[in-house]
Every structure is written in structure tokens, then in C-alpha cells.
Amino acid sequence: MHAVSETLGGWYTMPRMRRALLLTAAAVLSGAAIVSGQPGRSGAPAPLSPRNASYTITARLDPATRTITGAETITWRNITTVAAAELQFHLYWNAWKDNRSTFMRERALAPSDGDRRRTADDWARIDVTAIKVGGDDRTAAKRFITPDDDNADDQTVMAVPLAQPIAPGMTATIEVEWRAHVPRPFARTGAIGDFFFIVQWFPKLGVLQDEGWNCHQFHASTEFFSDFGVYDVSLTVPGKWPLGATGVEIKRFENTDGTTTYRYYQEDVHDFAWTTSPNYLERTARFEHPRLPPVEMRLLLQPEHAAQAERHFDATRTTLRYYGEWFGAYPYGHITIIDPAYQSGAGGMEYPTLFTAGTRWIAPRGVTTPEGVTVHEAGHQFWYGMVANNEFEDAWMDEGLNTYSTARAIAQVYDPNVLALRYFGGFVPWVFRDVVLSRETEGNRLPGYRRDAESDTPSTPSFRYFPATGGSITYDKTALWLNTLERWLGWPVMQRIMSTHFERWKFRHPKPNDFFDVATEVAGRDLGPFFDQVYRSSNVFDYGVQDLKSERDGGQYRTTLAVRRYGEAIFPVDVAVTFSNGEHVTEHWDGTDRWKLYTYDRPFPALSAQVDPDRVLLLDVTYTNNSKTLEPKGGSAATKWSLKWMVWLQDCLLSWAALV
Numbered sequence: 001m002h003a004v005s006e007t008l009g010g011w012y013t014m015p016r017m018r019r020a021l022l023l024t025a026a027a028v029l030s031g032a033a034i035v036s037g038q039p040g041r042s043g044a045p046a047p048l049s050p051r052n053a054s055y056t057i058t059a060r061l062d063p064a065t066r067t068i069t070g071a072e073t074i075t076w077r078n079i080t081t082v083a084a085a086e087l088q089f090h091l092y093w094n095a096w097k098d099n100r101s102t103f104m105r106e107r108a109l110a111p112s113d114g115d116r117r118r119t120a121d122d123w124a125r126i127d128v129t130a131i132k133v134g135g136d137d138r139t140a141a142k143r144f145i146t147p148d149d150d151n152a153d154d155q156t157v158m159a160v161p162l163a164q165p166i167a168p169g170m171t172a173t174i175e176v177e178w179r180a181h182v183p184r185p186f187a188r189t190g191a192i193g194d195f196f197f198i199v200q201w202f203p204k205l206g207v208l209q210d211e212g213w214n215c216h217q218f219h220a221s222t223e224f225f226s227d228f229g230v231y232d233v234s235l236t237v238p239g240k241w242p243l244g245a246t247g248v249e250i251k252r253f254e255n256t257d258g259t260t261t262y263r264y265y266q267e268d269v270h271d272f273a274w275t276t277s278p279n280y281l282e283r284t285a286r287f288e289h290p291r292l293p294p295v296e297m298r299l300l301l302q303p304e305h306a307a308q309a310e311r312h313f314d315a316t317r318t319t320l321r322y323y324g325e326w327f328g329a330y331p332y333g334h335i336t337i338i339d340p341a342y343q344s345g346a347g348g349m350e351y352p353t354l355f356t357a358g359t360r361w362i363a364p365r366g367v368t369t370p371e372g373v374t375v376h377e378a379g380h381q382f383w384y385g386m387v388a389n390n391e392f393e394d395a396w397m398d399e400g401l402n403t404y405s406t407a408r409a410i411a412q413v414y415d416p417n418v419l420a421l422r423y424f425g426g427f428v429p430w431v432f433r434d435v436v437l438s439r440e441t442e443g444n445r446l447p448g449y450r451r452d453a454e455s456d457t458p459s460t461p462s463f464r465y466f467p468a469t470g471g472s473i474t475y476d477k478t479a480l481w482l483n484t485l486e487r488w489l490g491w492p493v494m495q496r497i498m499s500t501h502f503e504r505w506k507f508r509h510p511k512p513n514d515f516f517d518v519a520t521e522v523a524g525r526d527l528g529p530f531f532d533q534v535y536r537s538s539n540v541f542d543y544g545v546q547d548l549k550s551e552r553d554g555g556q557y558r559t560t561l562a563v564r565r566y567g568e569a570i571f572p573v574d575v576a577v578t579f580s581n582g583e584h585v586t587e588h589w590d591g592t593d594r595w596k597l598y599t600y601d602r603p604f605p606a607l608s609a610q611v612d613p614d615r616v617l618l619l620d621v622t623y624t625n626n627s628k629t630l631e632p633k634g635g636s637a638a639t640k641w642s643l644k645w646m647v648w649l650q651d652c653l654l655s656w657a658a659l660v
Ligand SMILES: [Zn+2]
Pocket: 376, 380, 398, 399, 402
């Protein structure tokens, strides 16, 4: 089960039965079934997805000139109710043609990116040299369009008007030829030395919806959106360079010119990524579980990280196990983990059946690099890979759900998860074994949310978030409100919300209201007011104890407690009071008014009061004002020391927050 072997090709180590199955599927689907759009005949397994955008691609990489020449045949079926009068394609690499693209202009607003000086050869481009639709040459008709802004210099979306509209239900065959230049890495894409990480690399159709084409320009802080299909891709690279890609290798040719051609195949995915480098080491292992299908794991890693192979597999197993148990099974049977080259900038990114992790040469146990990033990126196979939301518009639906899920999975296995910081340019890690990170606050990235809480309203299309702070809303705020929902409704209900959403929307494109509808339906109560607060507003939550007094009044003590809503956002909170005889009183406040007064007449004075004592509301931006104590329990020395400790801890967490 934990077998690890070093091999030249995962395909050749695959059990014979699996190989036969894959070849059968490939043979069936590369024939009539793809073209007719009616897979499932000839005894092939029923498709998991609509498969309305399938790509057969051949491409050749020339590493010396960093050039890719490619040709693709797209079999596209119009699954909407409207006719398509034109086609729209993403040409993502044109975002890195020069610094006048929308991507580069937006990136300039995010100072943390720290762009290096680039030579002319470090930039990218993708030029479509020919396009035919149903045999009709449309090359002269193609033009660039800018659906999101008026930037006439942006060339990341190409429109191709058609001579004949494609009616609903009809299938078109589209043939495209192109030539592209591989950049020095931008946004986890490109080449450094002889390491090539090739993603978002081919002319790719947008998504036709009943409202028309959804084909956004490439933006600095958002990702991608496309339809599901079958990918059959043949890649020619220098002889014997190991290659990793979406899907599984079904054929390999050694060509007379010394190059190698790999053919990869994958059904029911919406993208295809690949990587090659002569330096990759290959390891394989297997995920097994009593109630989930097995998964062959293939790891391509840098030689200097050879000792960390098992850690990558274990972290991937963590995701496959917990996401599988909580949300639903990973159905593809194989997954490829890429450990990218040092300074390639390719770490921590997801593609169907393939993702990049990222580690360092020194990564002692306790430093959850590579575990944190591996669990997260493997997790995107579920939130993004299968449940395929529009990442341009609703990035929180994959990144936020996945940040919440990652923190939950990490807490199952890496417990306690302790603080680790890196010094000297990231080379030297230091593990603070006595500083335990909590899933609820650090795992869900509370420091980032607190910093940028009001920077954007989540319901704004994600590509319009301010680039420098968008991540805090997309990842951090979403994870915090999901975990708040879990603490409020209980995990059994939350688990059913997540698994129902997964089951209902896998291999489809959910919108935010689809998630909110599932949550309300499963919880059996109207959660609309909650989503109004956390999703349709940028207001912050901050409840606190304004005042607590216990004054002698005859033989009694009169205790008055004033609690206050300091923030604009509203959430029901408990208020707990403890008296000196040990008595506890819990009040349930709907949290709507700006303040509320509680009074008690008791023979004993109050000791302390606390708003939200169980910290259900993880979005509360100032938890330190949530409690008040009338008599310190410890001596003054203990208080002094604990305050010092708190300041030090806060410093650590702030530094940590600045690093992630
Ligand atoms: Zn992510």
C-alpha cells in the first residue's frame, strides 16, 4: 500500500487490467463516439460530464527557442438554448506579451508581486495562424475583443464570426493551428532553464451560456472557466525527457529525430496541463480506502527533494481520504503531483488530475511545507476540478471552499500544527513547537481577513476585486464564514451541505445562489440573512462587552452588563455571565440592536462576562473585546507574563500572515 518505486513510466507499472480499460476507453472515444457527441455506446462507461468541448491536440516543444507549435481539433457541441453566431477563444499567453495587457496593468496594482526586469525573450505570446470551422477557413475573420474593459492593447480573447450559426444541439468541428513563445514564468506558467511548465497554453473556447459567451480577458488575480470534455493530447519533447500531464500516458514513440512523443488521454475534465524537464525523478504510490476507489499517485520531483517523496504522497492521501469521506469520491483513478523547479514560480497550482506542490531543500517535520500546499492543491480536484465554478466571477466558490476544507483536513492529521517561520530568504526554517496554530483562526487565515475585511464585497465579480487584497476576500473571508456556519449549525449539517453541493454540482458549473440554495435546503432554515451579511456586504462583525459592574444593593449585588454591536454586520450571539459562586448564566442575543443591557440581582457579584463564549462567529474582527473580568483570577505577575506572551504570539502571527 505504501509501495514506492522509481520507474520510467507510470503507465508501464500500472496493473494490466487498468491499462486495458483505459485503452478500450481511448479506442472507443477517439472514434465515432466523440464526434457524434453520444459517448456511452459500444459498452463504454457512461460519461461523468456533458463532454461538449473535447480537444485532440498535437504539439511540439523546441526548448532552444522556447517555442511551441500546435494544432488542435475541437469537437464542440452547443448545449445552450441559443445559436452561436461566433466563437470566442481564450489566448491566455497574450497577457504576457507586453506590459500593456489588462493582466499586467492590474498586476501593477498588487505590489507584492515584485516583477523582475525581463528581456524581450522572457515575454510570451500565442499567435493563431489558421482556424477552420466545419472546414470553412475563418482565419481572416478573427479579431481580438475586450469584453471586460476598453483596453485596446489586450489580446487575450479572440472572436471568430461564423458564416453559419451553430444551432442549439449541433456539433461543430473546429481546427486551429498556432505558434507560441514560452515565457520566463508568469503566474506559474513558463520555463526556467530546462524546466517547462506548460499551462493555459492552447487556444481554448470560452463557455457559451444562454446569456451568450462567457469568455473573460485574463486578469491578474483570477483564474479560469471552461467546459468539460475529452482530451487526447500528443506532445513531442526532447528525447527521453520525463513528462507529466493531465490524464494518463497511453502511448509513447521514440522519433527518428531523437525526440519523444507522449500521448495522454483524459475524459471528463475541463483543462489540460503538462510539464517536462530532464531533471525530474519519478516515484509512484497508491491510495487505498475501504469505501473509496483506489488512486494511482505519480510524483515528479526535483532530485534535491528525493527524501520528501513520502510526505507528498501522505499529504495527497490526506486529501483523497478526507475530501472523499466528507464530500464525495475522486473518480479518475490517478493523480499526478508535480514538485516544480526552484524559482520556477510554478508551485501551488491546480489542473485536472495534476497539481503542483512546492517544498524547500530544508523542510523538517513540523514545517507543513510541502503538506499544506499539497493538501490544498489536491483539494482543488474537488472544488474547481469536478465542481467547476466560474473562477473569473465567483473565485470564492473554489478557493474559499477549498481553504475551509484544507484547514479541516490538516487539523485531522497534522495535530498539533505548530508555527514555522522561514528566515534568510526562506532558506532556514524555524519551528516554534510551543506555538500551536488553530484551524479556526490561522487555518482559515483570520489575519488576512482582518487586514482587508472591507476591501471588497464578495458578490462583486472576482475579477473586479482590488488585485492586491482580493485574496483576503476570496480565500480568507469565505473560509471563515464557512467555518462559522459549521460552528453554528454543527458539523453533521455542514457536512451534508458540502456533500449535497458536491453531488449536485460535480461536472457542472454552479453559481453562488446554487450553493446558498443547497445550504438553506439542507439546513432546513432560511440562511438568506446570513448570506446577505457575509456575501452581499463588506460590513464587519464585532461584538463586545461594553461594561460590566456588580454593586452592593442592600443584601444583594446588582450586576449590570452592557454588550454592544460595534460592527455593522449582524449575527446572533450568546452572552455568558459567571458569578462568584460559580453560577453561569447564558443569554441568547439576536445581535440586531446596537447594544443590549442585562441586569441581575444575586447574593453574589459577577466575576466575568463574555460575548460569543464558544467563538462561533469566527468573523469577529476584534475578539479581544469580547470579555470582561471584574477580579483577575491570577496574580499580577501571571497577568504580566501572559500579556508579554500574547504580544509575542501576536508578533509571530502577524509575521506569519505577512509571509503567506
Ligand atoms: Zn487554491
